[in-house]
Structures are given as C-alpha cells and as structure tokens.
Amino acid sequence: MILYLHGFRSSPKSFKAQLLAARVAELGGANDWRCPMLPVSPLQAIxxxxxxxxxxxxAEAVKGARGEVTVIGSSLGGYLATYLAEKHGWRAVLLNPAVLPERDLSAYLGEQPLWHGGGSIVVEPRHLDELRALGVSAITKPERYYLFAATGDEVLDYRExxxxxxxxxxxxxxxxxxxxSEFANYVDDVLAFCGMTPAERV
Known part of the structure; x- marks a missing residue:
C-alpha cells in the first residue's frame, strides 16, 4: 500500500497528492492508496x-495478502515519513522533506491558515517538542529511501x-x-519506486 503524508498547512487536496491519487487509480490501485488529513499535532499525525x-x-490479511508499505512524504510529511520508515522498516519517498522542522516552524506559532478549503490550525510550543521527539539523527538503510530535492526550493534548503x-x-x-510544480513529470518515477508500474498493472 501507499501512504501519502502532506506538508504543513496542506491537505489531501494538494496537487501532488491529487496527481498521485489519480495515477494510482488509473493503474488499478485505488484500494491501496491512503492519504489522511493530518492533525497539527505530530504525534497524533503519526x-x-x-x-x-x-x-x-x-483487510489485506483477510484476503490472504500482505503487501509492502511505502510512505510518501512532502515537506513536513517527509520528516514524519522518515520516522515511520525507520520505526517500521517501510520504504519512503521524500519530496523536499523538512530536516529540522522544529527550527523552521518556530516562526509559525499561533493560528495559521490552511492552504486548501479555508480553515486554520493553531501551532503550539508543544508541537515543536513533539517534532524533536520524532527526529531521526541518521537513517539506517539508505536503499529504502528515494529523495526528491529541488535546488530552487524557496522554503527549505536542499543541501540540508x-x-x-x-x-x-x-x-x-x-x-x-x-x-x-512540475511534479507531473515524476509521478510514474515515484510510483515505480513504490512497486506500482504500468507494466505490472496491464
């Protein structure tokens, strides 16, 4: 199955999540796709x-199947995905992942508007503490990861x-x-790493 974790102030309505969901459905894997709306609390999101x-x-066990899990994380979702990959041995695709979100989000304490559909979240100091608790100092199995890093990222430093x-x-x-913004060019590449390719689904 594929689990998508969106970024800070984002949602399952983000364009990357929508592109991936549509392509997964085209390849016949809609039942293997999960993309929850994450709460502001990192621990609750995990x-x-x-x-x-x-x-x-x-549900898979009932059918006699047991598929591998790949978690795709964008920005803050990439930070959470790294924690989950290390904890459970899952594969992970990281899209411009946050590396030190407790530092970066310290400037966003208080009420923050959401990007999609209106509404807002309230970022509290305890959420930064939760992020610190979820930090992975060093990954253990590089072969489980696929990193997408844009040199033009205006929010996070690709060198980190x-x-x-x-x-x-x-x-x-x-x-x-x-x-x-050109993520449509990479959708099939991401899904191939997840084990889902057109050749396998036709």
Whole structure:
C-alpha cells in the first residue's frame, strides 16, 4: 500500500497528492492508496498514519495478502515519513522533506491558515517538542529511501536534505520550487519506486 503524508498547512487536496491519487487509480490501485488529513499535532499525525496502515493490513490479511508499505512524504510529511520508515522498516519517498522542522516552524506559532478549503490550525510550543521527539539523527538503510530535492526550493534548503539522507537514491531537480510544480513529470518515477508500474498493472 501507499501512504501519502502532506506538508504543513496542506491537505489531501494538494496537487501532488491529487496527481498521485489519480495515477494510482488509473493503474488499478485505488484500494491501496491512503492519504489522511493530518492533525497539527505530530504525534497524533503519526498515530493516525499508523492506524490507517494497520487497518489496511487487516483487510489485506483477510484476503490472504500482505503487501509492502511505502510512505510518501512532502515537506513536513517527509520528516514524519522518515520516522515511520525507520520505526517500521517501510520504504519512503521524500519530496523536499523538512530536516529540522522544529527550527523552521518556530516562526509559525499561533493560528495559521490552511492552504486548501479555508480553515486554520493553531501551532503550539508543544508541537515543536513533539517534532524533536520524532527526529531521526541518521537513517539506517539508505536503499529504502528515494529523495526528491529541488535546488530552487524557496522554503527549505536542499543541501540540508542531501546531507541528511546520504547514500539514498536521489533525484536532484535543478531549479523548480518547494511545491515541485512540475511534479507531473515524476509521478510514474515515484510510483515505480513504490512497486506500482504500468507494466505490472496491464
């Protein structure tokens, strides 16, 4: 199954999540796709992600199947994905992942508007503490990771990403931006790493 974790102030309505969901459906894997709306609390977000995977695995077990899990994380979702990959041995695709979000989000304490559909979240100091608790000082199995890092990311420094994920398969995108606006060009590449390719689904 594929679990997608969106970024800070984002949602399952983000364009990357929508592109991936549509392509997964085209390839016949809609039942293997999970993309929850994450709560502002990082610990609660992790618990929700784990619960969704556990629920899907129970359904797979009933069918006599047991598929591998790949978590795709964008920005802050990439930070959470790294924690989950290390804890559970899952594969992970990281899209301009946050490396030190407790530092970066310290400027966003208080009420913050969401990017999609209106509404807001309230970022509290305890959320920064939760992020620190979820930090992975060093990844253990680089072969489980696929990093997408854009040199033109206007929010996060791609050099921190490269330093934090040594030895992993990396797509270094010259230019672009934090959102990876040309992400449609990479959707099939991401899904191939997840084990889902058109050749296997026809």
């Amino acid at each position: 618990a929700l992600a784990e619960a969704q995977v556990a629920e899907a695995q129970v 990403m490269l330093a934090h994920y040594p030895g992993v398969e990396t797509k270094l995108i010259e230019g672009s931006d934090h959102a990876i």
